[in-house]
Amino acid sequence: MNILRLEQVVKSYGDFRAVDNVSFDIPKGVVFGMLGPNGAGKTSLIRIITNITKADSGQIWLDGEPLNSRHPEQIGYMPEERGLYKKMKVGEQLTYLARLKGLSAVQTKEALAYWFKRFDILDWWDKKVDELSKGMQQKVQFIVTVLHKPKLLILDEPFSGLDPINANLIEAEIRELARNGTSIIFSTHRMEQVEEMCDHIVLINKGRNVLEGRVTDVKQRFKENLFSIGYNGSLPENLPGADRFFIQKNNENHRLTVQVAAGADTNDVLRYLIEHGVQIGSFNEILPSISEIFIRRVNETVGN
């Protein structure tokens, strides 16, 4: 079952196609990474999903229903550009925003009591937002996003501007929410974060879906059959015929990088090295990082 399904979504601003026939599915209960450089169309897509703007064409389903005006109450959205009323007190502000999300007065009170206790910020209630530090404001922003218990959480660059301590805190909260079944869309241009946190990804470039899938599957698809071999001692001077799979020798680190032709047996490489008197210390497959895959895909699509 998918929490979100996009089919052929298009959005243009004048002559500019911000979202160009994008389709993808987000399974329930996963952390889904939406990746792309700045200006790729991520924010436009998010605004369509959150019902802030309408797509020119295409269809979207949230939890099996075509997207409608009641759905925003089931979505929690943290925009990249964080925003709060600076002169408003934290408690009043959160109450207001919770009520706008459709919570009743009682529900709001309960939700706020829970989060104020959880983040240990009970004494912030009467503080104005501009009296808080940036990191503290981000915590408030996070509470705004999650306090109505959304089915789908959309976080646009959630870690930007966070110090490591708060980043860890928010990351832990995101994982906790994911464990409890909240589906999470995680939009970022910082690929390394994605590998740690996301199960699924979609790569967006110039408004198009250039790649989509489970992180492990994607890595398998884009692996180049590269292996890293560690050896002890030194390599023999002469290794006849080894050029067919050697990519790189690094004598100082005692490391070899080799590429095995698709379909070939990795054991062949090992057997060859052992036969030539190399002492094998380790043998690992090198999988490409998401950012390498992204750059390759982008270059390919630009090439087209």
Added chain:
Amino acid sequence: MDKLWLIVQREYLTRVKKKSFILITLLSPIIFVALFTIPVLVALFAGKEKKSLVVKDDSGIFVAPADTSARARFTLSQEPLDVLKATYKGQGFDGVLYIPTLPPNGEKLSLSYFSEGQLSLSVVGYVTDKVAEQVSAKKVKDAGYSEDVMKNFKTKVGIEQEELAFNKEGVLVETGKKSSAELATAIGFISGFIIYIVLIFYGAMIMRSVMEEKTNRIVEVIISSVKPFQLMMGKILGVSAVGLTQMLIWITMTFVLSSMATAFLGMDAASVQSPMAGMQQPGSEEMASQAGQVFEALASQNWGYILPLFLFYFVGGYFIYASLFAAVGASMGDDMGESQSLSMVAMAPIILSIILISPVIENPTSALARWMSIFPLFSPVIMPARLAFEPPLWEVLLSMVMLAGSAVFFVWLSGRIYRVGVLLYGKKATLKEMVKWTFSGE
């Protein structure tokens, strides 16, 4: 609807609870009353400036008046002018007044005053009045008339207007209704100005608030929960409630404070007059009769007609300009300075109407007055200014229909612009872009 109500509540409460709002709201009537009370108090309690002058009179007509409470006391002296100039200080005078021999009839009599210090305007007025009075008296007497005759020469002239009404056949049907051009003018100006100030003040408040939400980026959080139109309308309605609250407090306070001031100081028309009697004011009887006329004219104004219409234009104008200002606020970029020019789009028609209010009131039946009070961007200021002059019914009706229609249109238009503009960060929008947003899909 629930959410709209939440927004209205927030917009209202955050403003009303602000210290600056409470201060401005409470202090303004006090300042207002003080503005009227302080001059009276000063006149009542402060000592008047009094000058003691030594007079060298070559005309031989001047007789020092006996009134010692007046602004200047005169002492005649026969010593030569040069001697007086040198010694007036030693003799305890403030200066020397020189009256030359009288010029031929019809020419100006020029007095001279010699002193270290200058005379204030009021003393100059008093001195010249006294001298002129005595010169005229002498001339009248020389011509062989008595002083009583001179008093009879003075005639005060006023005009009392009575409005006539005719039926369709042109037969006179109604008489006796007092009208006052002065009063109609005053009502016109005051109504026009109140609406002008409200539109500018609350319009700018809405614009700032929209800009703040946009530059804060909170708007994106909010419109992921509510429609942009709801947010805009919530703001417009909330701020209108703030305005109404402020007005209500002001009206109540002004009323309470002025009745308190009146009771405390015993300031009815007559007693205000007495301390100023020296200032050539009309006598208190005359004042009383003038006040009577004003009240009669005030009572004869058709308030049952003027007030509801005033309110109608007030509300209609508010919706037009509040939504225009909201659209302008939404189209502004992060650079406030650069964005100022955009706010002129909304400001210009209001400013133009306040500039043109004078010619309209001077000539309330002119074509300019008629068309400006029908055109909906001007009518909220201009039509209330004309109401006391009783413009033809068809003009009022046409203008009302136009205003109501335009209010709906401008709220719609601004909603379209607002919706797109509020999400575009960075640069301010051009008018061309705003037109495009209006017709673009959501």
